[in-house]
Amino acid sequence: MRYHPMSIAFRIYQFIKNSIFIILLLFLLRRESEFWLFEYGRYAFIGIFILRVIYLIVAWFIEKYEWKDRAFHIQKGVFVKHASTVPFSRIQNVTRKTTAFHKLLGLTSLTFETARDGQDDAIHFEVLTKKDADFLIDLVQPGKQEEQSFVALESDSIDTEMKVDKEPNNETERLERTVVFNPERKDLWKASFTSLSFLAIIPIVFGAIEYVQPFLPEADEVEGLLQLVLHSKWLIAVIIMLAVLIAVGFGVGRTFIRYGKYEISASKTHIYIDRGVLNESFFAIEKRRIQGLEMEQTFLKRIFGLAEVKLISSANPNQPEGGVNVNSLYPFLPINQAYKLIETVLPEYNLNIELKRLPRKSLLVKLLRPSWLWIIATVLLVYFKPDILNLEQAWWMVSLLLLLIIIIQRVLDYIHTRYAISLDQVQWWQGGLTSRMFVTKRKNIIEMKYSQTRLQKYFEVSSITTMNRSNPPHVESITDIPTPFALEMKDWYFKRTEDVELNS
Amino acid sequence: MEYKKLEHTLSPSFPKIKLISDTIINLVGLLVVVGLFWLYDYFSWPTWAFWILMFLIVFSILGCIWSFIEPTLLYRSWSYQYDHNYLQISFGIMKKQWITIPMTKIQAVSTIQGPIMQRFNTRSIKIETMGSAHTIPALEESIALQLREDLAEYAKLKEVDE
Numbered sequence: 332m333r334y335h336p337m338s339i340a341f342r343i344y345q346f347i348k349n350s351i352f353i354i355l356l357l358f359l360l361r362r363e364s365e366f367w368l369f370e371y372g373r374y375a376f377i378g379i380f381i382l383r384v385i386y387l388i389v390a391w392f393i394e395k396y397e398w399k400d401r402a403f404h405i406q407k408g409v410f411v412k413h414a415s416t417v418p419f420s421r422i423q424n425v426t427r428k429t430t431a432f433h434k435l436l437g438l439t440s441l442t443f444e445t446a447r448d449g450q451d452d453a454i455h456f457e458v459l460t461k462k463d464a465d466f467l468i469d470l471v472q473p474g475k476q477e478e479q480s481f482v483a484l485e486s487d488s489i490d491t492e493m494k495v496d497k498e499p500n501n502e503t504e505r506l507e508r509t510v511v512f513n514p515e516r517k518d519l520w521k522a523s524f525t526s527l528s529f530l531a532i533i534p535i536v537f538g539a540i541e542y543v544q545p546f547l548p549e550a551d552e553v554e555g556l557l558q559l560v561l562h563s564k565w566l567i568a569v570i571i572m573l574a575v576l577i578a579v580g581f582g583v584g585r586t587f588i589r590y591g592k593y594e595i596s597a598s599k600t601h602i603y604i605d606r607g608v609l610n611e612s613f614f615a616i617e618k619r620r621i622q623g624l625e626m627e628q629t630f631l632k633r634i635f636g637l638a639e640v641k642l643i644s645s646a647n648p649n650q651p652e653g654g655v656n657v658n659s660l661y662p663f664l665p666i667n668q669a670y671k672l673i674e675t676v677l678p679e680y681n682l683n684i685e686l687k688r689l690p691r692k693s694l695l696v697k698l699l700r701p702s703w704l705w706i707i708a709t710v711l712l713v714y715f716k717p718d719i720l721n722l723e724q725a726w727w728m729v730s731l732l733l734l735l736i737i738i739i740q741r742v743l744d745y746i747h748t749r750y751a752i753s754l755d756q757v758q759w760w761q762g763g764l765t766s767r768m769f770v771t772k773r774k775n776i777i778e779m780k781y782s783q784t785r786l787q788k789y790f791e792v793s794s795i796t797t798m799n800r801s802n803p804p805h806v807e808s809i810t811d812i813p814t815p816f817a818l819e820m821k822d823w824y825f826k827r828t829e830d831v832e833l834n835s
Numbered sequence: 836m837e838y839k840k841l842e843h844t845l846s847p848s849f850p851k852i853k854l855i856s857d858t859i860i861n862l863v864g865l866l867v868v869v870g871l872f873w874l875y876d877y878f879s880w881p882t883w884a885f886w887i888l889m890f891l892i893v894f895s896i897l898g899c900i901w902s903f904i905e906p907t908l909l910y911r912s913w914s915y916q917y918d919h920n921y922l923q924i925s926f927g928i929m930k931k932q933w934i935t936i937p938m939t940k941i942q943a944v945s946t947i948q949g950p951i952m953q954r955f956n957t958r959s960i961k962i963e964t965m966g967s968a969h970t971i972p973a974l975e976e977s978i979a980l981q982l983r984e985d986l987a988e989y990a991k992l993k994e995v996d997e
Contacts, residue, residue, distance in 0.1 A: 774994075777936075777937065777940045777964065777965050777966055778934065778935070778936050778937075778940065778964060778966060778967060779934070779935045780932060780933070780934045780935075781838070781932070781933040781934075781935075782927070782930055782931060782932040782933070783838070783930070783931050784929060784930045784931075785929060785930075788931075798966045798967065799966075800965055800966070803966075804965065804966030804967065806966075814837075814838075818838070821933070821935065824935055825920075825921065825935075827920075827937060828920050828937075831939070831994045832994065833939070833992050833993070833994060834992065834993050834994065
């Protein structure tokens with residue numbers, strides 16, 4: 332089957348979008364220039380553009396996809412032919428994105444990601460109709476796949492009545508999606524401030540200034556205007572007020588557009604995320620691919636009582652354009668709601684276990700550990716003695732400030748560190764200014780490392796590092812926990828064989 | 836409470852092998868630094884280059900001294916142990932580490948032998964897992980081959996869900 336004909340238009344649009352700077356430079360800003368680079372550059376660009384369009388049209392005729400025996404068969408490439416087969420069972424998550432381009436035409440795009448390592452491992456449908464997208468998503472649903480094989484097996488056996496009885500139940504149970512989270516207006520306001528997204532206006536403004544510089548009046552005139560403004564305190568106040576208002580408005584707007592329409596829902600086997608106001612996207616991940624969970628709280632988020640919940644999954648955390656990480660459930664969840672969400676979506680994770688705190692001696696270890704960053708920075712500062720803000724003494728102040736920050740960071744880390752293991756689960760909080768919670772199941776840990784420096788040995792504490800399957804592997808560690816606990820955890824990990832099932 | 840030492844140790848010839856190979860590397864490094872000094876003199880490079888070269892030479896001399904002490908300490912710190920379910924390795928002089936790897940997560944095992952190792956009849960074993968790679972340096976040839984066979988055998992089983 333061929334792809335949707337509009338994919339040609341989409342690819343041309345993308346080509347133009349990606350080379351927008353070159354186009355502006357060649358045909359607008361330097362349109363008068365007779366410098367050879369620009370002169371020939373214009374012809375070269377037009378040539379490349381025409382070739383590209385021809386290529387895309389030819390490619391559309393050649394590139395095909397089809398599905399047979401529960402697998403996609405894909406043909407790619409004009410000069411170098413590339414055929415691949417992707418079984419539905421390899422598909423780990425589904426992302427559906429509707430950008431402004433798609434919205435305009437009432438179409439959408441679809442990506443199936445697989446767990447294979449390598450570059451070209453996802454199946455993209457750049458443009459397709461909404462109906463086709465629904466159909467394809469429905470087609471690859473792993474839940475359904477098992478269902479079908481199950482049905483096939485059952486029909487072989489004599490007992491048909493049983494099947495009829497069982498099937499509809501299973502079907503509805505599997506595919507039923509319950510909404511578990513919708514952001515509230517209040518949370519979005521908090522989110523706009525914690526994300527500091529209003530600061531995002533600064534680079535945009537600077538970019539814009541640079542961009543319009545050639546069109547601005549002469550520098551002298553601007554200077555005159557500046558003098559005028561500086562002389563009136565009134566005017567300055569108004570301008571600052573306006574600037575703050577614009578920045579905040581911009582930040583709030585950005586957050587609302589990004590996270591305003593957001594819905595997390597779950598079925599028995601999958602987690603779904605629908606989000607976006609301008610660029611809509613849909614994301615689905617199979618629950619059994621989840622290797623662990625992370626919760627992150629930056630300093631600002633802690634003040635507002637928010638946290639970000641992230642999934643550690645064995646699927647590729649392929650970051651699509653737009654920058655919102657697909658492995659993040661929602662970056663601004665109120666903390667108790669975050670716990671509740673995890674409980675409902677992933678009931679096998681139990682977060683109500685009482686966590687232990689570090690003993691006093693761990694704080695001592697943390698404070699006594701030499702900070703290489705501080706030592707190197709101080710040596711450099713002593714040697715160069717830079718003048719900062721015309722202060723000759725600045726070097727020792729900076730060094731002291733850095734030391735203070737490092738100490739605060741370490742004390743906070745001591746306060747935040749809490750840990751516990753239960754029957755088949757390990758959970759801990761740690762971190763200084765930004766603190767993080769990590770929880771995983773014993774069977775999902777693929778490697779354990781225990782370590783002890785001389786200093787730690789003296790105080791009888793150790794560090795533990797775990798590794799989870801992900802791409803790249805997810806490494807997590809907790810430092811300065813009492814050695815008896817580390818040994819207990821070592822024994823605990825040896826019992827891992829109880830949790831896993833082996834293929835014979 | 837203490838961590839226990841694991842069952843097996845490296846080949847007793849490991850310190851010698853390491854010392855020889857380290858010395859070769861150090862000699863090459865020293866030659867490079869001397870060459871740079873000559874260049875500095877010949878092309879009359881600026882003074883700051885002199886300080887960088889001094890730093891390099893002090894650093895490599897300290898490295899040479901360390902390379903005489905390190906092999907024995909490392910040999911004493913290294914140990915490993917394995918059974919049907921787990922491979923454990925342990926090493927480290929200043930910072931001691933214990934690593935536990937489930938057999939089911941081992942993906943490839945290979946033996947490596949350089950010319951110096953050949954002279955001492957030893958091989959090192961490289962173990963690749965889903966997330967990392969570890970090398971057990973210098974085991975006696977028969978032990979290394981046996982270990983490779985055993986690991987390959989035990990790692991054959993894979994978990995459901997992969």
